[in-house]
Amino acid sequence: MNTSNADQVAPRRAPYVDGKPTVIRLDVRSKDLVVSGRFNHWLPVAIEGDGAEGAAQLFLDVTGMARRGEEGELFSFESTEVKRVGDLAFVATGTLRRGDVERKVEAMIQTPIAHTPFLAITVPLDQAAFPDVWGNLSALVGTRSEAGAQLTPRAWLRIPVLAAA
Numbered sequence: 001m002n003t004s005n006a007d008q009v010a011p012r013r014a015p016y017v018d019g020k021p022t023v024i025r026l027d028v029r030s031k032d033l034v035v036s037g038r039f040n041h042w043l044p045v046a047i048e049g050d051g052a053e054g055a056a057q058l059f060l061d062v063t064g065m066a067r068r069g070e071e072g073e074l075f076s077f078e079s080t081e082v083k084r085v086g087d088l089a090f091v092a093t094g095t096l097r098r099g100d101v102e103r104k105v106e107a108m109i110q111t112p113i114a115h116t117p118f119l120a121i122t123v124p125l126d127q128a129a130f131p132d133v134w135g136n137l138s139a140l141v142g143t144r145s146e147a148g149a150q151l152t153p154r155a156w157l158r159i160p161v162l163a164a165a
Contacts, residue, residue: 021071022136024060026121028092028109030082035109035119038073040066044140045120050127056137057122074098075133077107077123088113096123098130 024042028035041064047056079094090109095102108122127134 022074023066023071025073025076027078028082029079032084033082033090035062038066039064040071044137047137047141052126054125054127054134055122056125057120060119060121061117062119063117074136098133101129103129
């Protein structure tokens with residue numbers, strides 16, 4: 001991971017929920033996909049549905065890692081099985097957790113065709129079971145302006161330069 005220009009690097013600040021910086025913890029592992037860490041550089045794209053039939057979609061910058069205990073967690077997702085469903089798409093079965101509440105869900109994870117640090121994750125979200133997560137994401141989506149609808153990477157992944165012998 002390299003940063004090419006300090007002016008182009010996104011600020012190291014998590015999205016604020018209830019006035020506090022918030023991270024999303026993911027642990028998704030398979031032979032084709034590994035996304036593991038506490039991410040503090042994310043953007044909610046959409047939230048829809050109601051009751052147990054809701055879902056939220058988020059963009060995530062995998063270079064946006066938070067230190068342990070740095071911010072509070074909006075939610076965590078830990079996979080137990082990951083299946084490739086397309087060239088750039090995976091379904092991860094696992095546990096969505098917020099505090100003492102947990103639900104078994106299937107999350108859709110999409111990776112871009114280009115070599116970028118972004119991914120999209122769509123998680124089923126039971127509004128009754130996770131009312132604070134639902135409310136916070138709804139508020140963030142509802143108040144986002146066009147200018148705030150972009151996610152700039154903190155760093156670009158680059159191929160290392162090897163020295164010539």
